[in-house]
Amino acid sequence: MPDTDSIHRFLFEHSSIRGNLVHLDATLRAVLETHPYPPAVRVQLGQALAAVALLSATIKFNGALILQVQGRGPLRTLVAQATSARTLRGIARWEGEVPMGASLAESCGEGRLVLTIERGGGEPYQGIVPLTGAGIGEALEHYFGASEQLPTRLWLAADDQRAAGLLLQRLPGEERGDEQEDDWHRVGMLAATVKAGELLGLTALDLLHRLYHEDDVRLFESEPLAFRCGCSRRRIEDMLRTLGEAEVRSMVTEQGAVTVTCEFCNRTYRLDAVDAGQLFAQGPRQTPSAVHH
Structure with missing residues (x-):
């Protein structure tokens, strides 16, 4: 073999x-x-x-x-x-x-x-x-x-x-x-x-x-x-933070959620209005919602 x-x-x-x-x-x-x-x-x-x-x-x-x-x-x-x-x-x-x-x-x-x-x-x-x-x-x-x-x-x-x-x-x-x-x-x-x-x-x-x-x-x-892919929800969230709160909230308003798919592994991360609010909230990080495939 x-x-x-x-x-x-x-x-x-x-x-x-x-x-x-x-x-x-x-x-x-x-x-x-x-x-x-x-x-x-x-x-x-x-x-x-x-x-x-x-x-x-x-x-x-x-x-x-x-x-x-x-x-x-x-x-x-x-x-x-x-x-x-x-x-x-x-x-x-x-x-x-x-x-x-x-x-x-x-x-x-x-x-x-x-x-x-x-x-x-x-x-x-x-x-x-x-x-x-x-x-x-x-x-x-x-x-x-x-x-x-x-x-x-x-x-x-x-x-x-x-x-x-x-x-x-x-x-x-x-x-x-x-x-x-x-x-x-x-x-x-x-x-x-x-x-x-x-x-x-x-x-x-x-x-x-x-x-x-x-x-x-x-x-x-x-x-x-x-x-093994290097993508993670934390990395996606860090990327979205660089766009700014106004841009992310605008995307959620228009589409109902922000959906990001990793090109390498096809894993999809979805952030709804609640997730977007937590993304820019002050204080400790909340436990993220599950990853969708």
């Missing part, structure tokens, strides 16, 4: 190279069930989720890592988010027909790739590069090359049930001698032989044996991944 909803770290004992392997199952399906995504969009979104999970395991942070792809083609937006708590969520927006099998550039047209790291209460870090390459993996490789960060390679695969990915990265602080360069080239060449079916169907142990049975590779224990 292939690994499910987990990420594995591994490293080459005698080379300055590390890697991650990710498999998404129920996590992916939970994301895809929130909207009626066409097949081509489901594949791209699945790959984006696998990619952001892989990248999040390469850094130490307390917050969220957000991958955004924005373009002018039929696939307008891809957003995938991974948190330091190993939770994932994502969303895509499209207009018209997104062709199956098309490259990322063909699906999105002219666009850009944005990586954002949100750390606790600190200032977020954001990097932006033009959208290039046949897929999200190549676009991210271009990002790391353009930003002069650690050399990074990615291989991604997804269908409407599973997503998987492999990441290789040079370790920081190592001298770049001829032997290290040869190792990096050889390890990458072997990874490039992996097929989508192998990424999706093989366990981490079996895949590493298939690719690197002649190398001394240390595989660490897996970490579980899960879908």
Whole structure:
């Protein structure tokens, strides 16, 4: 049985190279069930989720890592988010027909790739590069090359049930001698032989044996991944407070209630006249009414 909803770290004992392997199952399906995504969009979104999970395991942070792809083609937006708590969520927006099998550039047209790291209460870090390459993996490789960060390679695969990915990265602080360069080239060449079916169907142990049975590779224990949306009634209320009391009361008068639906999970929050009054009342917060689905 292939690994499910987990990420594995591994490293080459005698080379300055590390890697991650990710498999998404129920996590992916939970994301895809929130909207009626066409097949081509489901594949791209699945790959984006696998990619952001892989990248999040390469850094130490307390917050969220957000991958955004924005373009002018039929696939307008891809957003995938991974948190330091190993939770994932994502969303895509499209207009018209997104062709199956098309490259990322063909699906999105002219666009850009944005990586954002949100750390606790600190200032977020954001990097932006033009959208290039046949897929999200190549676009991210271009990002790391353009930003002069650690050399990074990615291989991604997804269908409407599973997503998987492999990441290789040079370790920081190592001298770049001829032997290290040869190792990096050889390890990458072997990874490039992996097929989508192998990424999706093989366990981490079996895949590493298939690719690197002649190398001394240390595989660490897996970490579980899960879908979880960051929305909450408190956050919705905080957002409504920024609109001001007059605006919120006007919306309640016109519509009978304020209804806000989270784009990521389709959960709906409803505030009626009583809720709106409590929202701007002085004193302790009242217990909120139930969330409606």
